[in-house]
Amino acid sequence: MSVSLPIGWLQHAPVLSVLLPLFTAVTLLLMGDRRVGVSESTATRNDAPMRWQRRISLGSSVLGLVMAVALVLQAATGELRVYRLGDWPAPFGIVMVVDRLSALMVLLSYLVAVPALGYAAAGWDRRGRFFHALFQFQLMGLVGAFLTGDLFNLFVFFEVLLIASYVLLLHGHGRERLRMGLHYVVLNLVASGLFLIGLSLVYAATGTLNMADVGQRVGQLQGDTRRFAEAASAVLLVVFGLKAAMLPLYFWLPGTYAAASAPVAALFAIMTKVGVYSIVRVHWQVFGAGRGAAGPSGVDWLLPLALAASALGGLAAHSLGRLVAYLTVASVGTILAGVGLFTPGALSAALYYTLHSTLVIAGLFLLVELIAAQRGEVGDRLQPAFAVREPVLLGGMLLFGAASAAGLPPLPGFLGKLMVLQASSGLATQAWVWSVVLVVGFFTIIGLARAGVIVFWHVQPLKGASGPGSGAALLAPVWVFMALTIALAVAASPVKRYTDAAAAQLAVPADYVRARLRARAEPTTRRHGGQRVTPASSMEQELRP
Numbered sequence: 098m099s100v101s102l103p104i105g106w107l108q109h110a111p112v113l114s115v116l117l118p119l120f121t122a123v124t125l126l127l128m129g130d131r132r133v134g135v136s137e138s139t140a141t142r143n144d145a146p147m148r149w150q151r152r153i154s155l156g157s158s159v160l161g162l163v164m165a166v167a168l169v170l171q172a173a174t175g176e177l178r179v180y181r182l183g184d185w186p187a188p189f190g191i192v193m194v195v196d197r198l199s200a201l202m203v204l205l206s207y208l209v210a211v212p213a214l215g216y217a218a219a220g221w222d223r224r225g226r227f228f229h230a231l232f233q234f235q236l237m238g239l240v241g242a243f244l245t246g247d248l249f250n251l252f253v254f255f256e257v258l259l260i261a262s263y264v265l266l267l268h269g270h271g272r273e274r275l276r277m278g279l280h281y282v283v284l285n286l287v288a289s290g291l292f293l294i295g296l297s298l299v300y301a302a303t304g305t306l307n308m309a310d311v312g313q314r315v316g317q318l319q320g321d322t323r324r325f326a327e328a329a330s331a332v333l334l335v336v337f338g339l340k341a342a343m344l345p346l347y348f349w350l351p352g353t354y355a356a357a358s359a360p361v362a363a364l365f366a367i368m369t370k371v372g373v374y375s376i377v378r379v380h381w382q383v384f385g386a387g388r389g390a391a392g393p394s395g396v397d398w399l400l401p402l403a404l405a406a407s408a409l410g411g412l413a414a415h416s417l418g419r420l421v422a423y424l425t426v427a428s429v430g431t432i433l434a435g436v437g438l439f440t441p442g443a444l445s446a447a448l449y450y451t452l453h454s455t456l457v458i459a460g461l462f463l464l465v466e467l468i469a470a471q472r473g474e475v476g477d478r479l480q481p482a483f484a485v486r487e488p489v490l491l492g493g494m495l496l497f498g499a500a501s502a503a504g505l506p507p508l509p510g511f512l513g514k515l516m517v518l519q520a521s522s523g524l525a526t527q528a529w530v531w532s533v534v535l536v537v538g539f540f541t542i543i544g545l546a547r548a549g550v551i552v553f554w555h556v557q558p559l560k561g562a563s564g565p566g567s568g569a570a571l572l573a574p575v576w577v578f579m580a581l582t583i584a585l586a587v588a589a590s591p592v593k594r595y596t597d598a599a600a601a602q603l604a605v606p607a608d609y610v611r612a613r614l615r616a617r618a619e620p621t622t623r624r625h626g627g628q629r630v631t632p633a634s635s636m637e638q639e640l641r642p
Contacts, residue, residue: 122233197599298329341372355418359466400437406430428454450513460578499545
């Protein structure tokens with residue numbers, strides 16, 4: 098199967114995917130933000146700049162979504178596309194890579210970003226300065242982190258998305274957001290320092306930071322240089338574990354995500370997956386975890402820590418926001434449990450569950466605010482309050498999200514967990530994986546059922562509803578996330594075939610290394626390992642089956 102796309106766009110697709118949100122953010126900054134601080138009546142008359150910012154931001158994000166779909170279709174053919182910035186040969190220059198995994202994660206980023214941005218455009222973007230520009234900068238960091246082929250530039254894109262997230266977390270102001278924002282900034286600054294230490298150790302051991310070059314050299318290390326590589330692996334695992342909210346490094350997430358505004362928290366649902374992606378890319382593919390290539394330090398703890406994190410179901414959460422945040426931690430635990438089995442089948446199951454959990458949790462964060470807005474001063478706290486104006490609509494939405502998060506059939510949460518369970522069959526850890534995944538699903542149902550009973554049944558008497566109903570502009574993004582969840586279940590077979598192929602591609606890194614380190618295109622097509630290697634230009638190389 099081949100995908101016919103304009104060759105000019107195709108040739109520069111990796112870098113264009115990063116430049117699109119960058120140029121959009123710069124354009125929005127140049128437009129200014131003059132409407133903040135004016136009265137409500139004045140804001141209505143001077144709304145034209147905001148309308149244009151919304152149109153540009155939403156239009157750019159939709160275009161990015163279309164580009165992401167095209168990248169996935171192209172990657173599905175088995176093609177591995179490498180883009181060398183400045184045409185410097187690898188491993189000396191900076192490279193960007195599109196394979197099945199990176200294309201899938203870019204698509205997931207936009208599937209979360211577009212509905213979240215639509216929700217913010219209904220009014221949240223008025224509550225602070227430069228919301229849309231910061232949103233686009235964070236998208237740039239996300240996309241760049243998924244596409245980069247260089248460890249140092251992975252650090253750079255991490256910092257871009259984190260700096261944007263610092264300001265977005267405080268968007269809308271509030272004492273609790275400021276308090277949690279300070280914790281969030283300090284912890285991530287510490288993680289950034291550790292990241293640089295880990296990169297220094299990698300460079301000391303291998304003399305390079307190009308992922309493919311590191312992967313090629315790390316298996317040949319001996320003596321002290323091997324110990325440097327093991328130390329680097331351990332340090333980077335701590336960094337990525339903190340960003341993925343892996344046990345015991347998850348403590349920052351529940352309060353931070355619960356304090357963030359709804360559209361920001363929804364976008365943050367993809368941020369923990371950047372940490373998971375980095376663990377897969379660096380420890381699975383670069384350091385060769387599970388293949389014994391470098392004996393990376395710390396990965397043996399990945400599975401037990403992931404299973405323990407899955408057990409954090411948030412039964413003691415005192416607000417709906419914190420409950421959904423704990424579900425984020427539990428979902429990361431389930432994903433890393435699949436990763437920690439270190440088999441292609443388990444990794445494929447983890448990728449499918451990543452799609453499901455990210456979409457469901459992002460939708461739940463938006464839904465929580467809709468419910469809180471109708472409960473008066475109590476907000477999303479789990480205590481009796483006035484009845485919501487739309488109990489059937491919001492209650493049905495919460496029931497759907499709860500059923501999917503808990504893994505009830507036939508929703509994709511059930512399919513994803515079933516895939517993880519099947520992937521563990523026959524392994525020594527099968528009993529632990531089955532026990533934890535099933536028990537966690539049970540406790541998730543209890544926690545969400547408790548929340549639903551308090552919010553919709555334990556209500557105080559009041560004549561009439563306590564707050565306004567949810568408008569169509571706010572409900573539409575939640576419906577979009579629900580529709581994406583259903584589509585993921587309906588299209589489970591082709592999606593699973595794609596994740597199977599992505600896991601298989603990661604399990605055989607020789608093609609990845611060969612494509613990225615070939616300095617110049619070869620004059621003729623040749624066969625290698627059952628694949629046809631076709632040079633495209635001095636700026637890109639392709640691998641097609």
